[in-house]
Each structure stands twice: as C-alpha cells, then as structure tokens.
Amino acid sequence: MGTMGDFDLLPEDCFAHVISFTSPRHACILSLLSSSFRSAADSDAIWERFLPSDYASLLSRAVQPVEYASKKELYLRLCDHPLQIDGGKLSFGLEKSTGAKCFMITACKMNMSDFQRESCSSIILQVPTHKYLVALIADRAGLIKLGPK
Template identity: 70%
Template sequence: MEMNSPDATIVGDINQLPEECISQVISLTTPRDTCVSPVVSRAFRSAADSDATWQRFLPSDYSSFLSQSVDPVEYASKKELYFRLCDHPLLIDGGLMSFGLEKSSGAKCFMLSARALGIVWGTDTRYWKWIALPDSRFSECAELEMVCWLEIHGKIDSRILTPYTAYAAYLVFKLADNTWGLSSPFQTTKITLAGDIISEHLVCLNLREREQDRWWGRPPPGGEVDEMADDVRLPRERQDGWLEVELGEFDSGDGIDGEVDMSFMEIKSGRWKNGLIVQGIEVRPKH
C-alpha cells in the first residue's frame, strides 16, 4: 500500500481508534502520564478524562473507604474523585484515621491520629494533655506535659495497604515553644511486620535544643550529649506546616503478612521531656 494513499492515512490516524481502546492503553501508564497525554491528540483528551481510565487508577476497595468517611463524599467524575483523595484525605474510622492517595501513583496513604496511637501514660493528664489545633486534620492532638518514659506505638493492618509497595512511616508533630529534653539522648524508632523487626533507627527531634546545649557547654541532665552521626534522622517541615521524622520503611508485600507496628521511644536515660505535640503517624509510599 502506498503511504500517500487515502487508506494509509486512515490506518495511521490514531483518532480513528475507539475511545475504550485508547482508555485501556492510557490506564496502563500512570496518573501523571495520563494528565499529559491529551497533547497527543483530541482522542487522547477524551479518553484521559473518562471514568473508565480513572476507575483503573483508583484502588479496587476505594468504595469501602468512601462508605467509612465521616463526611459525605461528592464527586462528578472518577477523575475528580481521584484528585479529591489526593488533595483532601478522608477522615474514616470515626475520625481516628485518614485515607488518601499518592498523586503520582494512586497508592493508598493513611494517617493514624494521636487518639489511635498507643501512648504510654497518654490518658494521665499529669503527663499528657489533649488539645485541638486548627491546622490538624484530626479533632485532637496529644501534647506532652512531662515524662521521663516516652513511648508511642502505632499499628496498621498490611492488608489495607497497596500491595507490593515500598512504604515509610512518619511521626507528624510540632514542638511547643518551651520544649526540652528531646535533643539528647536520641530517640529510637522501630518497624516490625508480623513480629519481625524490619527497620531500626535513631532520630533527634529537637536539633535546635541540641545546638543550644553545645553552645552553652551544658550536657543534658543524666548524661553526655550523644554524638551526631550521618545515620541519625532529623525532622523536616511538611507542606502543611507540621514537622515529620521518618520512623522506618517496609514493603507491603502481598498484603497477607499481618500487622505493622511502628514505634518511637526514649526510655533509657530517665531524662525528663516536654513540649512534643503529636498529630499522628502517617504511612505513605516512599520514593
């Protein structure tokens, strides 16, 4: 067949393909690729916005999370729902947990609220108090009054995570103006999956206090200042204005491995601590 014949033009015109075929092809890429695919042709523009395409990017169990939402979820299309879940996570489980999606991949993200965590002495008002903050996604946050035994645990069922995905857990927190005792000794973190230790690390929540101690040459009560090392993890600021520090990473596998336990603690030094404000522990894909 001659390339300049009318039949050859039709064969080479991608706009002649049925929309469902183009939608199937696009859905084999990523949400990011789908958003830029309309530049290819007008046929891609229609398929890239179709419910058939975005249905494949939503988790197969998304409807069960919608049904658990504290507030009704309204959307005009599956694409709108996808980005709604990326930009505005739902409060589920009576407001104790949030559910959302990672924008680039569609993998599921969760945050356990402070109320959903196991905080040692958390119900004793001498040591912890519960406060409401306008920039928290949850109705309550836990603020540390004073303890010498700091221990926080969060648990999540691996079956609700996106299978075969590399995840990391993050403590989401703030530091009050009068915070002390969180610079040294370093805090320890641990991730266990089905009882097996997957990840262990040292973290330092309050680098500023540590620098002030060094400037004044004052070791913390009960011991010397821990030496900083490259593997000690430090907090970073989030887009929402909170701080986060990585607790560890794990692979979700096929989703049948059981419960993931995420812990943060400093229980050995006996040093008193205060001013830590906990919003929760977030579990999201790690890249």
C-alpha cells in the same frame, strides 16, 4: 508522514487500553496529545483502575459524604484533600503520581500503653521519608516532638 490528527482515526477503546497501563500522572500527560486521548484519559473506566479496589468501602467510612461528578474528580480530590474516616480517627488520601494509599492516624488512636511502664522514658516511632529519617518522640507527659533521628 502522519499528523497528530491521525490519532483521531483510531477507536477510543484503543486509547483507553493504552492509558490503562500507565500511571495517573501519565494519563494526564497523554490527555494533552489529542482529543481522542483526552476523551479516553478522562473516562471513568480509566480512573476507576487508578483508584484503590476498596475505594467504595473507604468512602462509606467517611465522616462527611463525598460528592464527585467523575472518578477522575474523586481521584484528584483524594489526592488534594484527604478524607476523614472512622469517626475522624483516621485520614485517607492518595499519592497523586502513583495512586498509592496514604493513611494518617491521629494521636488519640495510637496505643501509648508503654508509658505506663516505669522503665520507659520515651517511645520513638521512626517515620522514613524520601530524604530524612524523622522520629516522633512521645515522652511520659504525652508530649510529642518531631525531630531528626
């Protein structure tokens, strides 16, 4: 029977190939198996695959320059600290376990032209979450309330 040390006999690109088919979460878990997995799981080639294809364009739109030493560091930073883009009117981040893009829009960027209509007393934006349906309600005065739908 082999030991975990036998993994170290395989070339690093084998590990990188396997890890590239997983998720960011699984790459972090696999990095705990052996030094070979860790080396492959920490490589820029792997983490570039987990970043969105347009990440460079999004970084160029940042309000403040983004500094990072590795693609893994960039990925984790975008998960933990969303980036303000487009003059601060949008915020961009990543969902940590999947790498899904998350955009947050500021209230000043929302089109509230329906408030000008006489018949409109409120606008309801439904925001689905994993457990509850939440509604953002903006009344004529521009007050926004958050509550269950």
